[in-house]
Amino acid sequence: MSFQLSIMIEALKTASHYIGTTLFMALTALVIGAVVGLIIALIRLYRIKILAPVLQVIVTVLKGVPVVLVILALYLISAKQFDIWAESMHWTLRFKDFNMVWIAIAALSLMSAINSSEIFRGAFAAVKKGQFDAAKSIGMTNVQVIRRVLLPQAWPISLPMFSNLLISLVKASALASMVSVVDVFAAAKITAQQNYRFLEAYVAVAIIYWLISLVIEKGAQLLENRMLRKLRRAAL
Amino acid sequence: MMKVTDIHKRFGKQEVLKGIDLDVAKGEVVVLLGPSGSGKTTFLRCLNFLERADQGVIQLGETTTTLHKASKKEILTHQRQTAMVFQNYALFQNKTAKENIMMPLIVTKKQSKEAALRTAEALLDQVGLSERQDFYPSQLSGGQQQRIGIARALALNPKVILFDEPTSALDPELVGQTLALLREIAEAGATMVLVTHEMKFAYEVADKVVFMENGHIVEQGTPQQVFEETKEERTKAFLARFTTQLAG
Numbered sequence: 001m002s003f004q005l006s007i008m009i010e011a012l013k014t015a016s017h018y019i020g021t022t023l024f025m026a027l028t029a030l031v032i033g034a035v036v037g038l039i040i041a042l043i044r045l046y047r048i049k050i051l052a053p054v055l056q057v058i059v060t061v062l063k064g065v066p067v068v069l070v071i072l073a074l075y076l077i078s079a080k081q082f083d084i085w086a087e088s089m090h091w092t093l094r095f096k097d098f099n100m101v102w103i104a105i106a107a108l109s110l111m112s113a114i115n116s117s118e119i120f121r122g123a124f125a126a127v128k129k130g131q132f133d134a135a136k137s138i139g140m141t142n143v144q145v146i147r148r149v150l151l152p153q154a155w156p157i158s159l160p161m162f163s164n165l166l167i168s169l170v171k172a173s174a175l176a177s178m179v180s181v182v183d184v185f186a187a188a189k190i191t192a193q194q195n196y197r198f199l200e201a202y203v204a205v206a207i208i209y210w211l212i213s214l215v216i217e218k219g220a221q222l223l224e225n226r227m228l229r230k231l232r233r234a235a236l
Numbered sequence: 237m238m239k240v241t242d243i244h245k246r247f248g249k250q251e252v253l254k255g256i257d258l259d260v261a262k263g264e265v266v267v268l269l270g271p272s273g274s275g276k277t278t279f280l281r282c283l284n285f286l287e288r289a290d291q292g293v294i295q296l297g298e299t300t301t302t303l304h305k306a307s308k309k310e311i312l313t314h315q316r317q318t319a320m321v322f323q324n325y326a327l328f329q330n331k332t333a334k335e336n337i338m339m340p341l342i343v344t345k346k347q348s349k350e351a352a353l354r355t356a357e358a359l360l361d362q363v364g365l366s367e368r369q370d371f372y373p374s375q376l377s378g379g380q381q382q383r384i385g386i387a388r389a390l391a392l393n394p395k396v397i398l399f400d401e402p403t404s405a406l407d408p409e410l411v412g413q414t415l416a417l418l419r420e421i422a423e424a425g426a427t428m429v430l431v432t433h434e435m436k437f438a439y440e441v442a443d444k445v446v447f448m449e450n451g452h453i454v455e456q457g458t459p460q461q462v463f464e465e466t467k468e469e470r471t472k473a474f475l476a477r478f479t480t481q482l483a484g
Binding site: 128130131133134135136137138139140141144148149152153 | 284285286312313314315316318319320322324325326327328329330339340343344388392
């Protein structure tokens with residue numbers, strides 16, 4: 001079987017229509033994950049009773065679970081249980097009305113939240129203790145310390161790691177095809193199933209993911225360069 | 237102005253402060269001396285709630301605060317009436333010199349930006365750093381950073397300013413400049429509590445010198461009493477190097 005460039009380009013064209021779906025899943029998961037991850041990291045930083053140790057265990061457990069299992073588990077649980085819950089709550093929404101994209105986003109958000117919380121935890125640790133002392137010594141409340149001192153200093157430190165996380169999420173979103181979401185990967189696979197040209201389709205998919213990653217990385221670099229001066233300040 | 241009674245603080249099993257009492261009158265400059273590990277810095281941090289003391293009472297102006305029972309609100313009120321200058325300056329790294337001084341005014345005193353800016357400019361002028369107002373801490377020398385730190389403390393217009401070894405991290409030349417600034421502030425009537433190893437400064441500027449060791453106050457009095465008419469052997473030994481200079 002020879003490699004046919006024209007078929008690969010055809011697959012590339014078809015698959016590229018679904019870049020939007022792939023990016024939508026990855027970006028939504030990034031945003032949800034960053035917000036949840038920030039809350040987790042803050043709870044752990046301020047050692048809030050009960051919640052902090054519980055979250056620590058949850059983070060440790062979930063860090064070790066493959067995303068594909070999370071997607072499948074969420075799918076199975078909601079397929080079996082959602083209608084029962086919905087009925088008992090007198091909702092009219094049913095499982096079949098769901099867009100499966102949201103199952104994928106939920107699973108990716110979980111992965112993203114766990115990773116973000118660790119990114120923030122590292123960035124918080126890089127903020128010197130004296131900064132907190134100084135803030136408290138002038139009578140700032142915890143919220144003021146977080147908003148005016150902690151986050152502005154932690155954000156530039158965490159930026160490169162968030163760009164990596166987004167790339168991971170884009171690639172992990174290919175797993176959404178497991179629950180019948182049509183994204184870049186699934187679209188290419190569908191074309192291949194029609195003409196049995198799997199190699200061409202997979203190469204096309206690889207090129208698309210690679211290009212998306214490249215754009216994300218360059219984008220993050222631009223942002224980083226803009227913040228470089230600030231970054232240096234925060235690191236000192 | 238400030239009366240501190242029976243402060244105790246332990247870290248784990250080690251008792252670092254074993255009942256410290258101190259009276260600071262308005263406009264008075266109190267210098268805490270003592271060997272490393274004697275609890276001077278911990279004492280200072282307790283006075284500003286950077287450490288929570290296990291026991292003790294602070295009377296500041298009209299308000300009395302029980303250290304180990306203070307509510308969040310009491311702590312904030314207390315912190316807004318005191319200010320601290322740190323050994324490592326602890327300027328906000330993400331803010332310029334000017335913004336560092338404006339921060340307490342805007343955030344905790346709820347002043348308008350314009351009012352805060354005017355105060356900050358006046359203070360920058362006072363510490364001689366007007367032309368550096370837009371520099372970030374990492375672009376300033378240690379001595380300049382400490383002067384900004386002092387200006388930030390002054391901005392709060394606090395009842396008491398606490399200084400934790402303000403010159404220990406500076407090179408000898410900058411120490412002179414910074415001490416000169418401290419002397420100016422003292423002469424302008426600020427109430428100050430300083431932890432320092434600058435004996436000459438303590439001797440010349442302090443109204444009261446307190447010698448601490450092992451979590452206790454060993455001896456206190458005017459600089460003349462402590463340096464020249466020393467009562468305790470331990471104080472004599474600690475001050476020996478300086479007092480021989482004085483005599484010679």
